[in-house]
Amino acid sequence: MRTTLFYICSLATILSVYSCKEPIYSSGKNPITLESLMEEMVSVEAEPCFPVPFFTTKHVSSYDRRSVIPGTPSWHANRDNTGFVRYEANNGRVEKVLFDEKGPGVLTRILTTGGSDGANLRIYFDGEKEASILLPAYDISLFPLDIPEGLLYKHEHYSTTQGSSFYYPLPYAQSCKITVDNVDRDYFFHTSCRTYPKGTKVQTFTLKDGEALQDKAQKLSEQLMYPKTYTENPETKEARLTARSSLRMKLPDGEKAIRSLSIHVSEIDSACYASFMRNLIVKISFDGVQTVCVPLSDLTGAGMGAPAVRSYYLEADGKGHSKLRFVMPYQREAHIEVENISENSADIKIEACISTWKWYANTLYFHAGWKQENGLETNRGLDYNMGTLQGRSIFKGDMLSLYNHCPRWYGEGDEHIWIDHEEFPSHFGCGTEDYYNTTFAPIHPYFNPFGGAPREDDEASRGYNTFVRTRNLDIVPFNERLQFDFELISWDGGQVDYASTLFWYGDLKTKMTNISDSKEALYALPPAIYTEK
Template identity: 90%
Template sequence: MRTTSLLYLYSLATILSLHSCKDPICSSGRDFITLESLMEEMVSVESEPCFPAPVFTTKHVSSYDRRSVIPGTPSWHANRDNTGFVRYEANNGRVEKVLFDEEGPGVITRILTTGGSDGANLRIYFDGEKEARIFIPAYDISLFPLDIPEGLLYKHEHYSTTQGSSFYYPLPYAQSCKITADNVDRDYFFHASCRKFLKETKVQTFTLKDGEALQGKAQKISEQLMHPKNYAENPEIKESRLTAHSSLRMELPDGEKAVRSLSIRVSEVGSANYISLMRSLIVKISFDGVQTVCAPLSDLTGAGMGAPAVRSYYLEADGKGYSELRFVMPYRRKAHIEVENISENSANVKIEACISAWKWNANTLYFHAGWKQENGLETNRGLDYNMGTLQGRGVFKGDMLSLYNHCPRWYGEGDEHIWIDNEEFPSHFGCGTEDYYNTTFAPIHPYFNPFGGAPREDDEASRGYNTFVRTRNLDIVPFNERLQFDFELISWDGGQVDYASTLFWYGDPETKMTNISDSKEALYVLPPAIYTEK
């Protein structure tokens, strides 16, 4: 097993080797990491496609069932996911459950709390302090003692009964951070994601005073995340009528440049063919002679089966044929975009890519996306669904899960496991599909936030079609050799599911998703939709 310290050394060696190059290093933060620099990074286009400098690894701490110890054994899918914690501890006359305890320097990038608020409080301790700097009443992270703007705090659909919230306001610390709950007679659903820096990295620990001074900046960042502005300069446009089994290819300008926004508009298609056609248009993008993107249009934009509307910071679709990606996509010499129609239907297709000059640095990465589909997966049989496995070096940026649920009710009890490099146990282990995608229980309506949402939910019992999408901001996951992302296949009643997944990442040109599906899998005839009265 490769230890965390060895991973740090490996990552440090990577960055040091990059420093020896003639090109400069683009930074995902500053030499001195502060609350302000982290806020700026959240909307920084320049740091987006870079391997991180200063280097960090990531970890996800949750309340998952601690009986899950050995993959492949019956206890691996243990499902009492509100029971896990680090230890009991005595603090100032109180007994507290320690939910999170990490040595620094680091940054908490995401917190999720849910499960009801009666009789418990959260405390956050920084740098070994004896009394907590942050006190949060009622086990409700949305009651953080600052006015956290809407774009950095998402209250879940069931907030009124469970107080479930996702908190994306960064909390940096120089030495350590500990989070506790003070009612030890209760169990808690809890998530916290963090960056772990090398020990020499300089980080300024969060204070409420700093937060208050930066309220205006936080509000501006929130507005940018919730209402992203499209880059519209230097558009390259190509359009054509795509008949059956034809394609449209657009060459981009040569030189060090970047695609700053990419839109694809599909029109003049009959309503009866819209759903199947949006999945049968395969988007392929090549940078500097290497194809790094291949996925159905509906899935590439986070909409999934049925191509409904999407609204988030990186992905947007109107559910009527217009789709847009706002991931920055740099290249050094040349690039082209192709849309291939693998169906028997026809439609007008218009590609528009807005281009800017770009300075290619030693740790600049290419944008990638890969897609796969598996049908007839059995739940409650001790199996995991592999969302995707990435081989090479890169930064994981997000994913989409689109599915048809043949089970009578909820299918998503399974936890996520993300294995980084050569881990023998996943450093990211969650509490269920719903929490991974920022909702306390199974959604009963579509919902959106800057970091994704649920574009499709046809039935309040979770039967039929569902789509989830999550894109990552400060909670990106760097990897040096490999990243494997699995979901446990656990449903309430047992049965089958059809899953399709798309992964988004930045990586070296040779970094690849090892188990993509053939594009022809997108011709799979979708089952009829299930609708109930809302």
């Protein structure tokens, strides 16, 4: 990402940032363009920086518009393919308007589901009389440009539903409107967007721009799908970790950053692997404050059972070797600790690869928090709080790991993300599966650069399931507070055991307010359910 350094020139600005150094800007005098957004998507330098200028985010979906008042029976209304903005006439056609936002802004993620032959999806930029983007069959994967695999994920059920997730950024200077022209059908629909302050320079997307940047898009796709792990300047420490013991490693002092963190677990009894990986608690402290305290299995996005994970930020082989590629800067000092809260033993090796790092006024620390709740009742009008964050931060991703005691699908509930002082969530989805980029309940584990489903034991969704999602351009910055809930709705009713991990960047005062005590990770895992695949 192109970055421009500006010196802070007013006392008010100085008081609004975290140190007396100049901030690094995510966008300055240069306009935000398709090319700059591609660069930002994989920019290590920009990743831990609070965006300047600040942008707001929104998630517009087809959720049931009867959901108006939290806590009332209609809040869990579930006809989630019926919502839209309005009808309008365009060039002799009647169209459903699915998305209509003022800019300057960027579309960061689009999801379409449901086979809809005969319907056309149109994207209008900056008040166009006729849409410059026309997609047949209501299928975002038919975008009129060759979108590389790393930016377009076709869902497991694509052959029957045409469900796809589209991460190719589409910037617009003034406005963006998305419509569909077969108004006699209902459609599942998701679009996430950024909105910048008025006056921010944004260059509207054109197909000509996309064609000129095809090589860059392909390289970006390869970076996302096959991320390179930073391996220079490794700091290591290893030991035999016996029952109720810890391994602690101090990192070099000064302005530096953890560029990759690997934790290797070996010489472990295979019979207790699943529980042991959960009973290793990873604690990371920066500049005297602990910002991470999460079971190892959940910190890597694997969840209960610690299966394999493969994504841009998170990686695990399902055999004890885990890797995080989040950049983790600090100003003075850092410590990493792995605590064994179980009665079992194994060999543990911590490896952190370090680089120098320039700390700016808007540089933030890496955080991760974890919680678990068991015996949650579905279909009782309840929401599960994935986590609530306080303090100026960037929400970077999450993991949901669970045991489903219900006979069938548990994840019918929508996500709600409330930012700062919102009275209604600006992020309102239409199902757990869509939030994690799959059209219907998965029947196999799957991965893409932005997460996936590391675990799915049963085609009826019984037993163990894990979803993980990390964010590149679709990060969610906020100034004071973020609350993330999922409605607890299943097909049949019953109970679920949920564990969630949130990843974010914030200052040292930022916190997740409702974390679980580490001892909750001693929860006895129920027996797995397996069926023929």
